[in-house]
Amino acid sequence: MGVDQKMPEVTTTTLDSLVDWARKYSIYRYPFVTASSDLEHMSAASDSHDMARFGAEVPSVSPKHADLLLVVGAVNHKMAPYLRAIYEQMNEPRWVVALGDAASHGGPYDNYSTVQGVDKIIPVDVHIPGNPPGPEQILDGLTKLQQKIESKN
């Protein structure tokens, strides 16, 4: 931002933290869903475990509008080029969350077709463990991502 060249440092820091606050409480997620962890993800996004409390209820249908690439479920080697293409289409700032064991490290699918962790294809910020993770763990991962958004910039 060109502001920090013209205004004193105190104002820039406050502006940065204001921008981080806005970013972390209005995450547009792009759910890249392949497998069964989506049931828990949908449950976390709907009424009983509410993701709208954290401001992240809007799913984006286009990667160009999204902040967060939420990889849900196992990714195959057949699917890997398309996941990479979608990640590269996202504009900065962008974050990636690997939801579930299969997306984090391959999970129970230790074979020739499943990539042993999405972090072998794209850089991942937060891994959410569980097979599938319960909605509370998904919301916990979301708060960790918010802490990361706040502290990184």
Place this chain on the structure above:
Amino acid sequence: MSKSDIKRLSRKFRKKVLSTSKQFGVDAATVDREILREAILYLRDDTKLLFDYLREITCVDHHEREPRFEIVYVFYSMSRKKQVVIKTALPEDDATVDSICDIFGAANWGEREISDMYGVKFQGHPDPRRILMYEEFEGHPLRKDYGKQNSQPRVALLADEREPIEEETQAPDEEPEEQDSHQAEESDSAEETQTPDEGQEESDA
């Protein structure tokens, strides 16, 4: 309980029905692949049999047994509510069999899956493409001699997928090594208790 259907099949194709078996309530017949199409047409069209529903078509890889592959067809009769299993054995160097796509349309994708996963060729198949794996993939993954973790990545990976397994060379020597490490830990802890004192002495000095 379709034993009578198997008997009817054996009576019609006498020597070409190689064996019959009954296991867990399933009646199966192993058939020579030359008469496979005839036998399946007979099962479908004969008025006493009427097996008109192909439930399943799979392949079994008997790794070191000749013949190596065995194609298994599971037929069901909707009107009579009976099930029968037909098997065909194929040798490894000549793993071809006639396709039954024109008899049963359900066999189309099943045969594509078998040819993709096992390498069995179906003659007369209208669309013999790979169905599950991608085009650049080499090999047939469900064969018993294809490594289970032998992956062929399409994208340059950022890190190794799996850590290399350390070889287990000295299993019986592990116990004395553990004792040595315990002693080493004790001496380390003794040294550690000394170093803070030395550090303090140095700082005082």
